[in-house]
Amino acid sequence: MYRVTIHSGINDVNGTVIHSPYVSGQKLTAGSIKQVIDGIDSMSFEINLRNAGWGVIKPLTTLIKVINVKTGIVEFDGRILKPKQSMSSGGDFATQYDCESVLAYLLDSSQRHGEYRNMTIAQFLQVILNNHNAQVESHKRFKLGQVTVTNSTDNVYRYLGYENTYDTIKDKLLNRLGGYLVVRRESDGLYLDYLAEIGKTSATEIKLRRNLKDMSREIDPTEVVTRLVPLGAEIQSEDETATDASKARVNIKSVNNNLDYLDDVRLIAEFGIIEKSVVFNDVNQPNILKTRGQQYLTAQKTARNSFDLTFLDLSLNNLDPESVNRGDKYNVYNPIFGINETLQVIQKEINIVNPLDVKANFGDKFKTLTQYQNELNKGMSRYEDLEKSVSNQIQTIGALKTQIDNVSQSVADINTEINESDIPGLVEAIADLNDVVDQLNIAIGNIPNYTPATQTKDGLMSSIDKTKLDEIQLATGTTNGLLAKEDKQKLNRITANTSIDLDQFMLDFLALKEVVENMQPQE
CATH class of the missing domain: 1.20.5 (Single alpha-helices involved in coiled-coils or other helix-helix interfaces)
Structure with missing residues (x-):
């Protein structure tokens, strides 16, 4: 299923195979790949003394690539990091390595201070990549690919500091605008895409009693608010000499029975009192502020759901249309957990040695209290x-x-x-x-199998009779045949000058015969 090769450098095109999908090939003792949508892919593997990679791997300089031989897809492309050697009590030696994908090349450079105004997102990202490319080797450089992330003005106003390039992109773009970084290796080098959305909705389903082996769900209600203190715009102090850093804000006491908070009775009954204040800077009227607070309580998501699944990759046996890929969306069905919905794979773990076993983490799903309780009841x-x-x-x-x-x-x-x-x-x-x-x-079986006779071999007749038969020929005036030549000469002399009606001749003959028979002899 998977072929793993290591390369001593960027110029080592063919590399050395350290794991083959075929029975007689090289094998890893263990190996797994972790693919994520919001970070750097990683890989770990272990080899023993008999593996072709033993003693030739150099941290940070040895490159590694994992290819799915069935689909031709490169599942991992990166470099090898630190080794960890071990010896068991039975005298078995092994070395385990950690790896990181080529996206980690962005950790090898740092940015330079600068202020950037009125630039599109793509232009700002290009500045960051230019700083990176100026500091690293050619095989670590990135070309700017597709940029589909936008904001309301389609321009940014940012400062750059001296952080490494990856952390800079994460802080200045990903954490503020969202989106995903995707690396593509083309014939002319590496491309970095910055995409608003990734993945597609797949026809493959993950279902209980079919391909779902085990599943866990984490329900985190720690972000729930059962008592809300809504606060509006700041109130300017009438005391011009006041220097308090904290200023009073509009509250709802005047329209809420002298209480500055709102309770959600259902949530308190479920989780107890958990108070939080929320500021609405643009609200100056208490009645409007109360309405906004009630809307916040009603709309809040009380429980965060995340799912970890282990399932069989049935696409290897052509039982599913395709394998599960990170970023894609799949329908997950488990009636006991009350789940029958489409979820996105945010992390996938590939087992190189046992390809059928695949683990995946599906994206967080936030539930309201009603949904949370209904799902428990449905379960x-x-x-x-x-x-x-x-x-x-x-x-x-x-x-x-x-x-x-x-x-x-x-x-x-x-x-x-x-x-x-x-x-x-x-x-x-x-x-x-x-x-x-x-x-x-x-x-x-005793019935003879007759064949035509010849002058030398018996058949339907004897060979002697066949010889006689072959010698029979028509007579002529000079040679004997079926007739003697003399008889043939006599026959040739017979001529007929007129045509004879044979039927009439026969009638005349019979009449003459009758006359002759009736004649009486004279005494």
Whole structure:
């Protein structure tokens, strides 16, 4: 499934294979790849003394590539980091290596201070890449690819400091505007895309009792707010000499029974009192502020859900249309967990040694309290339905067992009838019939297989008769044949001057015969 090669440098095109998908090839002791959508891909692997990579790997300079031989996709492209050597109590030696993808090349450079105004996002990212490319080797340089991330004005106003390039991109762009970094290796080098969205919705499904092996869900309600203190715009102090750094703000006491907070009774009953203040700088009226606070409580997401799944990659056996890829969206179905929705893969872990086992982490899903409680109730309901289904299956199995018992009795009855039948007589009759068939076959085999006769070989006639037959020829006036030559000469003299009606000739002949027979001899 996977071929792993190491390269001593960028000019080592062919490299050395340290893991082959074929039985007789090199093998890693262990190996896994972790692909993410919001960071740098990583890989770890282990080799022993018999592996071709033993003793030739150099940290940071040895490059590594993992290719899916079935699809041709490069699953990992990067460099090898620090090694960790070990020896077991049984005397087995091994070395484990950690690796990072080529995106980590952005960690090898730092930026320079600068102020940048009225630049598009693509132009600002190009400035950052120019700073990076000026400091690193040619194989670590990036060309600017597609940029689909935008903001409301399609321009940025940023300062650059002296942080490394990757942290700069993360701070100045990713954390503020969102989006994803995607590296592409083309024939002319590396390209860095900055995309607003990645992935597609796949036809492959992950379902309980099909390809889902195990699953865990983390529900984190720690961000829930059950008591909200809504605050509006700042109130200017009438005391011109006041120097308090903290200023009073508009609150809702005047329109909320002298209380400056709002309670969500349902959430308090579920989670207790958890208070938080939220500022609405553009609100100056208490009644509007109260409405905004109530809207915040109603709309807040009370529970964050994340999912870790281990499933079988059935695309290897052509049972699924395609493999699971990071960034793509898949329908996940687990009725016990109350899940039947499309989720995005934010992390995928590939097992190089055992490719069928794939682990994936699906993106966070935030649920309201109502959704949170409904899913728990649905899970219990589906569990009860599953119990009923099992009970029905037990009844069905009982009915099938009864039918099997009936069939077994029928078989026993048939065996009894066979035992009571005149089996020896039937066997003797069949034996006699077989004898007759054998005799017919022998008789048919004794029939001669005649072929045409020749003057040297007997056939339908003897070779002597065939010779005589071949010698027979038509007679002529000078040679004997079917007639003597004299008879042939006489026959040739017979001529007919007029045509003869043979039918009339026969009638005349018969009449003359009758006359002759009726004549009386004279006495």
